[in-house]
Amino acid sequence: MPDPRSTPRWRALVVQAVLVLALAGLAYLAAANAAQKLARQGIVAGFGFLGRAAGFDIGQSLMPYAAATATYFDAFLVGLLNTLLVSGLAIVLSTALGFAIGIARRAENLLVRAFAAAYVEVFRNLPLLLQLLVWYVAVRVALPAPDDPAAWGQAVFLSQRGLFLPRPDFWGFAALVPLACAAGLFATGLLIRASRRAVALGQKPVPVLWPGALLVLGPPALAWAGLALAGHPVPVAYPARGPFDIEGGLPVRPEFAALLIGLSTYSAAFIAEIVRSGLDSVGRGQREAAAALSLSGAQALRLVVLPQAMRVIVPPLTSQYLNTTKNSSLAVLIGYPDLVHVFMGTVLNQTNQAVEVVTLTMCVYLSLSLATALLMNRYNARVAGARR
């Protein structure tokens, strides 16, 4: 017998069918209008335009990119890599800064608490766009003029055009160096697992920090020195002063620096609040019990309070990471060539393929959101699974 209080089944079906039809009709009308207007403007729909030559230059690129030969798809990739680079670095920096400030908000010292609170209020209550404008002006004012760059040993230059570093070239034999680094990372991972297992078995943990650092940095350094001794030194491209500007090397642009600083300091304020609420969620008794076991304040925080706080911290932290990635699209304001700037800006203006460009860009952000959410959910399941 059906539940007398619920709406009749047939009515639910009719309403839902009408909704589906209405949505489909709306989508069809929009698509038909768009197709008609695009046809009138002489724009060929489809993603074929990605193979055409782009013909514009991009200020910063993680992959080989030359205006003469690159396609629009190359431009898309460059923009995507730049977005990933700046959001990845901003996530790391803002996490470190945010945890420090969040912990400082519960510090013993009154002034430290007040300073942390002031930081959070100021950075959280100002629009990111305004902060980026200020950082961009500040970074450029602080740097030396382009015609008189600061130089260190003819290898590193710094001016308003950016910081120019020597660029090592890891092709051929030189690929040994990154390989050695990867092997070191892998070995450190094994070490962390061994340490976890030891703790789970009630044994003393295996020391990880210093051996890990040695494993990650040692082998590449050895490989570098060994290659030099064996007569195949790693080729390094040094920047040099050209007729107009500094050329070659690995440039780090001021736009990138301003965006990275702005994004990191802004997100750090939000992460600090998340960390503070996480710390508040751990009962007072935990700290007191840790003190009774004669753990120092820092040990109590690291071994007792933070691990329990992480359960509360991780879910909102996930959405904050997503926000950081999405906020990196403000790069378009100060001219850092991220995905939105390169693709929705320059490529859209040149090709007028509005539907395709917008769809592709939004799909990238949606899949980034989805991927981050999945990764963090797995981590969250592990952290929450430790509940007793």
Place this chain on the structure above:
Amino acid sequence: MSLETEGYVRKTLIPPAPPPRRLGGPLAWVRTNLFPDLANGLVTLAILASLAWLVPEALRFLVLDAVWTGTSGEACRPEVVGHPVGACWAFIGEKINYLAYGSYPAAERWRPNLFFALLGLGAAWMLWLDAPKRAWGAAYLFLVFPVLAYALLAGMPALGLASVATGLWGGLLVTVVVSMVGIVASLPLGILLALGRRSDWPVVRYACIGFIEFWRGVPLITVLFMANVMLPLFLPGDLTVDRLVRPLVGIALFASAYMAEVVRGGLQAIPPGQMRAALALGLTPLQATRAVVLPQALKIVVPGIVNTLIGLFKDTTLVSIVGIADFIRVLEAARADPRWSAPAVPVTAYAFAALFYFAVCFSMARYAGFIERRLAAGDAR
């Protein structure tokens, strides 16, 4: 005790701690809060030293060395006036009307002023929790006010109000209009979406989930670009959309997705017993939602709504990227005025914008905190 855990066990007694020297009075307060140990003492001294530098410096820039009167950038150049120059408030003073109204015709500026006053009335009615007839206030803010505001700002020749093209609107006016449209459109839409997301009907539920997660998954800038280039494509015939309306549509959809999640949080916090009790009294599910669940849910999400509003207010600055003359954009235009070229002018402009946004957002955040404490006090009874 097993051998493995022995490493954790202390083998000697800790020497007893000395008795505390002083437990009360100002000296003890300073000791526990500022100088509990050497490291903390050094940090305290470092912070005090930087404050000793920062506070006079800020005071000097903002007040003591500031230029209050003048008609051009000359007045704010240290080499012209002969002493160090702080903020150039004369610049803000001259541009204040431009910052508030953009290029809105000077003779018609009473209309934006009336708009601000009407908005202030509605906002105060909604924000003051003990105000009389708050339901009427909501009706005024969400139904009457938008119509009035449109007639007032865009003009209505039938009533003797000359029409003013949206291209002339600017500054604070546009920032407030964009935020208002965002909140007025997103609250009802967000409530509908939140209810739809909890619906038993799969089509409604998945449509709402898809809608919400789509807008929450993409950055606002891409939404604004999309509204700019794709909205005109989707409309039939030669129908075009006003340059200002395009980002408004984008912001309204974007904000409604975030609002829906805030409202959903409130709906989830209402115990299911409330719904069952209402059904047991013979209310239909629609009546029960409208009269029992929703009022309780909306009451507890007021802090969340205000926080969304703060985010929305900060996000309105993004419309400047798609060419709308909001507060930030007219500020940038004003500081590029060659008559006012002085090193102090951009700094002053940014400082002014920072003070403005901070004042608005900080007071809204304080209000949200006040409501939160009041709700917590109500629950504690």
